[in-house]
Amino acid sequence: xxxxxxxxxxxxxxxxxxxxxxxxxxxxxxxxxxxxxxxxxxxxxxxxxxxxxxxxxxxxxxxxxxxxxxxxxxxxxxxxxxxxxxxxxxxxxxxxxxxxxxxxxxxxxxxxxxxxxxxx
Numbered sequence: 001x002x003x004x005x006x007x008x009x010x011x012x013x014x015x016x017x018x019x020x021x022x023x024x025x026x027x028x029x030x031x032x033x034x035x036x037x038x039x040x041x042x043x044x045x046x047x048x049x050x051x052x053x054x055x056x057x058x059x060x061x062x063x064x065x066x067x068x069x070x071x072x073x074x075x076x077x078x079x080x081x082x083x084x085x086x087x088x089x090x091x092x093x094x095x096x097x098x099x100x101x102x103x104x105x106x107x108x109x110x111x112x113x114x115x116x117x118x119x120x
Contacts (some may be wrong), residue, residue, distance in 0.1 A: 002015050002034055013031070013042070014044045015049060016046075017046040017048060032068060043069070046080050047079060047082050055082065062095070077114060080109070
């Protein structure tokens, strides 16, 4: 289930914490289609909806999903605690740091951080 919210006048598609895992490009395209239909500019996915393989960069799943969002001009936010994944991968730490410095993919703890980012 998804809902459209406006945060600082930015339309954001919020995915529910419950639901099927987002595991690949097909799932990403479904979200992008839903977001586009609803007029969203960003999609927020709870971290628990992403399978462990998303956080293992060697699988390239994260790259494929992020690339689809970039192709369609849609931002992606992974929302929630990913510390257990960060503990096991310095490459993931670097990826998160670089992503958070850009305007395509953010890894954020909560909606307050999202509101702060969208305000600027």
